[in-house]
Amino acid sequence: GENVEQHPSTLSVQEGDSAVIKCTYSDSASNYFPWYKQELGKRPQLIIDIRSNVGEKKDQRIAVTLNKTAKHFSLHITETQPEDSAVYFCAAFNTDKLIFGTGTRLQVFP
Amino acid sequence: SQTIHQWPATLVQPVGSPLSLECTVEGTSNPNLYWYRQAAGRGLQLLFYSVGIGQISSEVPQNLSASRPQDRQFILSSKKLLLSDSGFYLCAWSVLTDTEAFFGQGTRLTVV
Numbered sequence A: 001g002e003n004v005e006q007h008p009s010t011l012s013v014q015e016g017d018s019a020v021i022k023c024t025y026s027d028s029a030s031n032y033f034p035w036y037k038q039e040l041g042k043r044p045q046l047i048i049d050i051r052s053n054v055g056e057k058k059d060q061r062i063a064v065t066l067n068k069t070a071k072h073f074s075l076h077i078t079e080t081q082p083e084d085s086a087v088y089f090c091a092a093f094n095t096d097k098l099i100f101g102t103g104t105r106l107q108v109f110p
Numbered sequence B: 001s002q003t004i005h006q007w008p009a010t011l012v013q014p015v016g017s018p019l020s021l022e023c024t025v026e027g028t029s030n031p032n033l034y035w036y037r038q039a040a041g042r043g044l045q046l047l048f049y050s051v052g053i054g055q056i057s058s059e060v061p062q063n064l065s066a067s068r069p070q071d072r073q074f075i076l077s078s079k080k081l082l083l084s085d086s087g088f089y090l091c092a093w094s095v096l097t098d099t100e101a102f103f104g105q106g107t108r109l110t111v112v
Helices: none
Strands: A004-007 A011-012 A021-026 A031-038 A044-052 A058-061 A062-067 A072-075 A086-094 A097-100 A105-107 B002-008 B010-013 B017-026 B032-038 B043-051 B056-058 B064-070 B071-076 B087-094 B107-111
Touching: A004 A086, A011 A021, A021 A086, A021 A105, A031 A062, A044 A058, A044 A062, A072 A086, A097 B032, A097 B043, B002 B087, B010 B017, B017 B032, B017 B087, B017 B107, B032 B071, B043 B064, B043 B071, B056 B064, B071 B087
Parallel strands: A011 A105, B010 B107
Antiparallel strands: A004 A021, A021 A072, A031 A044, A031 A086, A058 A062, A062 A072, A086 A097, A086 A105, B002 B017, B017 B071, B032 B043, B032 B087, B043 B056, B064 B071, B087 B107
């Protein structure tokens, strides 16, 4: 079955710097890759997603890249702000199920 | 519009007691339904998923079970809880194709 690995587990950056979170997946049949943000005690919410027929997608300060050959995808956050502090999860959709990575705790210091 | 309801929000149960968590979705038909568990400071572990009434796939063998008695109802159960069952349980739904999954508010279960 699908396995998603996510790195790093924690990431601390200064406000205004960029943050990058990387994920790899094992099953080449996976075709949809969402990223979720989870604030403390709350439900995860989608922030951006990418499909297997697209290499890059951008939404304001957030971008996601996908390398199908290498089976990895990354989340890029530019000009980070304190409100970006949260846990971020990558995921891969494969045959009716959504498998998540282990999460990255991002802390943005003012 | 579609909404997902999950209850209760918090639950404290003694070891060995039964468990029943319920999740319902409104505003859509034949959704994919999921149960995830999140241990403290950990990732989202897929427990069960369902693509239709009565169709349940288990990802992790353990003392939990799931049922889907109606199209938009998903129930997570246990006959006897273990301390290790403590965690944050999240129900989610998505349409049949590969699209965004929407999460319920979650149930924080503490087994004492």
